[in-house]
Amino acid sequence: MFGFRDTALVYLSYVVAGLLVTAVSFALFALNLRARTALREKRWRRLSDRWRAPVLLALTEPSTMDAVHDVIPPRDRLHFVRFVLEYAQRVRGNEREILGRLAKPYLAPLGERVWSRHSEVRTRAVRTLGMLGLPDHTDEVVGALDDPSPLVAMIAAKSLARKEHAEHAADILLYLKRFEGWSRNFMASMLASIGPDAAPALRASLASETEVIWVRAVSAEALRMLRDPYAADTAAQVVEIEEDRELLASALRLLSEVGRPTHVTVVRVRCASPDFVIRSHALTALGIVGGEEDIPRIEEALGDESPWVAIHAARALKAAGREDILEELADAKGPRALLARQVLSEEVLR
Amino acid sequence: MSEVVWTVIMGFNYLVLVYFVVLNTVYLGTSLFAFGALKRYAMRMKSLDLDDLVTAAGAPPITLVAPAFNEEATCVESVRSLLTLDYPEFEIVVVNDGSSDATLQRMVEAFNLEAAPRLPMASLPTAPVREVYRSRRHRNLWVVDKVNGGKADALNAGINLCRTPLFCAMDADSLLEPEALTRIVRPFLEDSRTIAAGGILRIVNGCEVKEGQVVRVRMPGNVWARFQVLEYLRAFLSGRMGWHALDATLVISGAFGIFRRSTVVDAGGYATDTVGEDMEMVVRLHRHCAERGIPYRIHFVPDPVAWTECPESLRTLGRQRDRWQRGLLQSLMRHRKMLFRRRYGRAGMLAFPYFFFLEMLGPVIEFIGYVVFVISLAAGRLDGPIVVAFLMVAVVMGIALSVSAVALEELSFRRYPRVQDLLQLFVLAVAENLGYRQLSTWWRFRGVVSALRGRTGWGRMDRKGFGAAK
Secondary structure, three states, X not given: OHHHHHHHHXXXXXHXXXXXXXXXXXXXXXXXXXXXXXXXXXXXXXXXXXXXXXXXXXXHOHHHHHHHHOOOOHHHHHHHHHHHHHHHOOOOHHHHHHHHHHHHHHOHHHHHHOOOOOHHHHHHHHHHHHHHOOOOOHHHHHHHHHOOOHHHHHHHHHHHOOHHXXXXXXXXXXXXXXXXXXXXXXXXXHHHOOOHHXXXXXXXXXXXXXXXXXXXHHHHHHHHHHOXXXXXXXXXXXXXXXXXXXXXXXXXXXXXXXXXXXXXXXXXHHOOOOOHHHHHHHHHHHHHHOOHHHHHHHHHHOOOOOHHHHHHHHHHHHHXXXXXXXXXXXXXXXXXXXXXXXXXXXXXXO | OOHHHHXXXXXXXXXXXXXXXXXXXXXXXXXXXHHHHHXXXXXXXXXXXXXXXXXXXXXXXXXXXXXXXXXXXXXXXXXHHXXXXXXXXXXXXXXXXXXXXXXXXXXXXXXXXXXXXXXXXXXXXXXXXXXXXXXXXXXXXXXXXXXXXXXXXXXXXXXXXXXXXXXXXXXXXXEEOOOHHHHHOHHHHXXXXXXXXXXXXXXXXXXXXXXXXXXXXXXXXXXXXXXXXXHHHHHHHHHHHHHHHOOOOOOOOOOEEEEEHHHHHHOOOOOOOOXXXXXXXHHHHHHHHHHHOOOOEEEEEEEEEEEEOOOOOHHHHHHHHHHHHHHXXXXXXXXXXXXXXXXXXXXXXXXXXXHHHHHXXXXXXXXXXXXXXXHHHHOOOOOHHHHHHHHHHHHHHHHHHHHHHHHHHXXXXXXXXXXXXXXXXXXXXXXXXXXXXXHHHHHHHHHXXXXXXXXXXXXXXXXXXXXXXX
């Protein structure tokens, strides 16, 4: 018994000694890290101070660009790229192009880092090349759409989703399936940032029955953000024949933005959907594409069991120019009065 | 005392020794997981431009729900801080939960509030709402005045009025950093299964606050607040980050967490019959999704910061810890079905047993352990090696853990810029094991006892306000 206890205590003392060493190592690690970070930050401040003035001058007077390269020693080239990247994130258009030209001579090593074993290194390289290295490094960035890490692929897609690179819209759509876990709204917004030139590819994606359903829904959302009038017929067709909730809701939202009175029949059918999400969006669309004969149907929906449907109906009445109905309700009592008063007081329709 | 009793007492001493070893080994394990996860996270954040990723594209609108009860000292500054948040689209719903002080008047005057119609979008039961106000100056600021019903009830009232897909549950006396929402929303963008994400809480005492923002981070002057700085670092960077790395997050702080509204409403909203409504909600979300086969993820994100004022008096601190322990016990006992059940995944197989045996029952074992140890020592029943082993395991392991938490802070965020603050944290890491930890054990033990007695109150919390919290 005592032999066992003594042995256990000996082992325990080893553990405690090990922990003491661990604690001291942690402390030394932290202090060392603090010292190294302080040195690194000091160096970075010194470099930034040296580069700030010539870079800002080059942004206002591009003829001085060559002078910038004189203050970049070979060992600090990648630091300079990082410095330029921080500026490039905050500017657009011509200024970003100038920053890209300033960084251009130093970007080649990043082309190799796109193949690094570490996904963080690849992410950084793709982001830098996407921001500063297009179109010279287009191959690397497009290639990164196929990267094993979805994050790297997303950074590549985000880099390519710009108005000046609209030709890559189809590439991005092709690889969109990889991002199934990502927020749909995020992806739609990314695609819409390409601008109207992306619309044909998006319309094709929405219309394609062989395309993945959620990709079609994302395409519909992007078309809604672009307010693409040519997508209305496709959206109406989707509303007529498809049954997937996500796709239907997106197509109805698209019709709310670009639909025409000719689409009213398919929208009316969906106003009776048992799914409150579909009913809500159908009513909003009906407020846009419907006529006077649809007002009773919308008014009836003010009493829907779902508050979401009711609020969409009230907003639909407002969009249809029938605020008089809401005003009448607002003067009465009960929950519908509160609903009417709320919608009448809203500045922006959500 | 008979020899049989002494045998039992000595056996208990050994049990406590084993408890300390197991507890600290688990802590060290989570610290190691946290170390790897934080390192990866820091590298990942360096390689991303969050603004570009979030604000430029499809960031979901968020409603901030901030319950306020007798917060006249801090509510205006807190709301001002919320209004400066750097996020594309958000609403603020402050719920005045029947305050008996001038919280509502302060808000009405400061933000020029007027009564405004707003339809509830959910029907979670709550105490009656007296009036809903909207700011004439800041159109995204709403204040709900309701009859007192407790924090959970106030949160439910805010959720009822929420019309965005996500809501942020927070305390009205917390200060969110401007980019906090941008950072905490990231998991919702990257993984559509995400139903909740929690941020980190840091202690504002001692920091310089201007116009609702922390402009200079400093260690507090008050010694109890200093210990809490270290505790928070350990709890969030070692604990929650470690459990997140294991995909078993069981707690999101009530002071700063973001949730998918529809899931919370489907799960029935916050429970109003517990003082640990934040933990209970997360545990219930695990159950709700697991039992219905809904794919879900719950995240901890280590860099979105909410600054909060911590108690500076022992009495208030003791009440807070007592309440936390009661909340923990109530949540775990209510959902004890999850214990070691594979159906609930890692939450049921790893995190729940840890919280159940080590966090809930731990203080009882530890407190009785200290008492029994002293009795045994006084009776001369303990020999030198055992005494040394007990102290070493209780103290040295604690020191190692706290120092590792400071190292994790240094590895990742370095919020305390002065070297003297870093050194102070190391000194605290040693000092807290020589009295403060035992005091904390006593408070938690008291919490277990009061929970078993059925005590339900929150206890009074004294606030000084951000300008005064030094």
